[in-house]
Amino acid sequence: MHILSTIIEALPYILEGTLVTLLLVAGALSVGFCLGVPMAVTQVYAPKPFSRLVSFYVWFFRGVPVLLLLFLFYYGLFGLMGIDVGTVGASCLVLGMTSAAYQSQIFRGAILSLPTGQLKAGRALGFTDLQSIRTIILPQALRLSIPGWSNEYSILLKDSAMCFALGTPEIMARTHFVASRTYEHLPLYITAGLIYFLITLAGVTMLRRLEQKVRIPGYNTAGM
Amino acid sequence: MNARPNDTPILRAEHFTKYLSGRKILDDCSISIYPGDVKVLIGPSGAGKSTFLQCINCLLEPDEGEIWLGDRKVDVRNTRELCELRQHVGMIFQDFNLFDHLSAEDNVALAPRKVRGMNKQEALKRAHAELRRVGLEDKARLYPAELSGGQKQRVAIARALAMDPTVLLLDEPTSALDPELVGEVLTVIRDLASHGMPMIMVTHQMEFAQAVATEILFMEQGRVIEQGSPDELLAPGSQTRTQDFCVRLHDLCGGEAAAQE
Ligand SMILES: Nc1ncnc2c1ncn2[C@@H]1O[C@H](COP(=O)(O)OP(=O)(O)OP(=O)(O)O)[C@@H](O)[C@H]1O
Ligand SMILES: [Mg+2]
Numbered sequence: 001m002h003i004l005s006t007i008i009e010a011l012p013y014i015l016e017g018t019l020v021t022l023l024l025v026a027g028a029l030s031v032g033f034c035l036g037v038p039m040a041v042t043q044v045y046a047p048k049p050f051s052r053l054v055s056f057y058v059w060f061f062r063g064v065p066v067l068l069l070l071f072l073f074y075y076g077l078f079g080l081m082g083i084d085v086g087t088v089g090a091s092c093l094v095l096g097m098t099s100a101a102y103q104s105q106i107f108r109g110a111i112l113s114l115p116t117g118q119l120k121a122g123r124a125l126g127f128t129d130l131q132s133i134r135t136i137i138l139p140q141a142l143r144l145s146i147p148g149w150s151n152e153y154s155i156l157l158k159d160s161a162m163c164f165a166l167g168t169p170e171i172m173a174r175t176h177f178v179a180s181r182t183y184e185h186l187p188l189y190i191t192a193g194l195i196y197f198l199i200t201l202a203g204v205t206m207l208r209r210l211e212q213k214v215r216i217p218g219y220n221t222a223g224m
Numbered sequence: 225m226n227a228r229p230n231d232t233p234i235l236r237a238e239h240f241t242k243y244l245s246g247r248k249i250l251d252d253c254s255i256s257i258y259p260g261d262v263k264v265l266i267g268p269s270g271a272g273k274s275t276f277l278q279c280i281n282c283l284l285e286p287d288e289g290e291i292w293l294g295d296r297k298v299d300v301r302n303t304r305e306l307c308e309l310r311q312h313v314g315m316i317f318q319d320f321n322l323f324d325h326l327s328a329e330d331n332v333a334l335a336p337r338k339v340r341g342m343n344k345q346e347a348l349k350r351a352h353a354e355l356r357r358v359g360l361e362d363k364a365r366l367y368p369a370e371l372s373g374g375q376k377q378r379v380a381i382a383r384a385l386a387m388d389p390t391v392l393l394l395d396e397p398t399s400a401l402d403p404e405l406v407g408e409v410l411t412v413i414r415d416l417a418s419h420g421m422p423m424i425m426v427t428h429q430m431e432f433a434q435a436v437a438t439e440i441l442f443m444e445q446g447r448v449i450e451q452g453s454p455d456e457l458l459a460p461g462s463q464t465r466t467q468d469f470c471v472r473l474h475d476l477c478g479g480e481a482a483a484q485e
Contacts, residue, residue, distance in 0.1 A: 118323065120317070120321060121315075216325050
């Protein structure tokens with residue numbers, strides 16, 4: 001009984017953290033998307049020096065632990081650059097920049113999987129390359145990217161728990177805070193785990209719905 | 225067909241040379257299109273026919289050579305002039321290259337909207353008119369994956385026509401099709417030719433070429449080695465390379481090809 005009342009007492013506090021977590025994930029996915037799409041396009045279509053630059057970015061962000069990146073930017077680089085966006089802002093940006101590295105590779109793979117004739121057909125009709133990419137390539141590539149993107153969502157959601165280390169008041173940080181006061185570690189962490197589990201499930205389900213909704217009639221994406 | 229010094233050709237490709245991976249694929253090829261011309265390019269596989277066609281609308285940039293639209297030389301390094309050239313020159317591909325994410329009507333309406341800035345209604349109206357012309361108005365809402373090969377190719381033709389091209393390039397438009405679907409596409413092309421649409425077509429459908437072509441160009445190893453009217457080149461016993469090639473083509477798949485027509 002005591003356990004239950006601890007959980008009920010802590011729940012509003014942890015749920016508030018859930019909102020912060022959702023904000024982190026939404027923000028990071030958006031940052032990652034807005035950077036990832038142009039990065040993928042650059043890698044596939046831009047001249048060597050530019051695509052090299054993107055490859056370097058991807059190599060860096062994929063090669064270093066997220067936790068280290070959080071510390072590196074929050075305690076180091078952001079300070080040097082005079083950027084003060086608070087713990088939530090910093091977490092969003094760092095997770096977003098990391099996600100951009102992964103998302104760009106999802107989009108790049110999708111772009112490369114399209115038949116080259118699509119771009120050719122656009123060019124032959126008088127489209128500029130940028131127009132073709134915007135109206136022909138990306139609408140198809142983004143559809144193909146949804147399963148990979150859904151994967152990225154669920155990874156990012158769980159990576160967001162590391163922002164706890166900066167003191168970002170998200171699910172993990174708040175659960176840890178309550179647990180260290182009440183010593184009810186087991187039930188509290190199980191509760192937090194359930195919350196993560198439910199958000200993952202909800203997000204992945206929504207993305208699967210989206211995939212069905214934008215599906216091209218008759219187009220076979222099996223095996224993607 | 226040939227020397228008409230008083231007219232300016234609609235389109236002239238002059239002295240095209242193209243290297244790919246260090247190999248000379250196209251060697252000093254030229255072609256001029258006058259109003260009403262239907263030029264048929266034939267030749268063995270690897271002769272450079274597709275390369276030549278793609279150089280004409282600069283999907284491949286020729287290493288040497290000039291492109292003239294009417295009496296204006298096109299500077300293909302200039303994006304605006306390049307896009308303008310491509311709007312004048314419609315292209316039909318062997319494997320259709322329809323935009324897979326768009327319905328037939330949107331495939332046709334996309335370029336009028338995005339390239340010519342038509343509004344959506346106007347573009348769709350135009351798309352329906354073009355789809356009617358190729359006999360597919362009732363398929364306007366279907367997606368490429370829901371169409372047969374022959375229907376896809378006809379949508380591709382409608383898509384090219386919606387940009388009011390002054391010349392059409394067709395690269396083996398029927399060779400990816402099941403034999404029973406070849407006829408419907410050839411009918412559309414023949415109809416266009418009879419309405420005076422100038423075109424350059426690569427094809428192995430020799431009966432069709434003979435019936436429609438104003439001139440046949442025979443290519444081998446990157447060069448145009450023979451050119452002339454079908455009557456000149458294909459007359460029995462004319463001893464041309466073209467004739468020889470067609471006889472061998474006929475022996476290979478003659479029965480089937482003849483059944484098409
Ligand atoms: N990207 C490329 N790099 C190197 N060689 C190429 C490339 N593309 C084509 N070729 C070569 O150029 C030659 C001409 O090719 P092309 O496709 O123009 O021939 P074609 O006459 O259209 O033949 P087909 O009847 O088979 O379509 C071929 O020998 C081909 O191997
Ligand atoms: Mg070819």
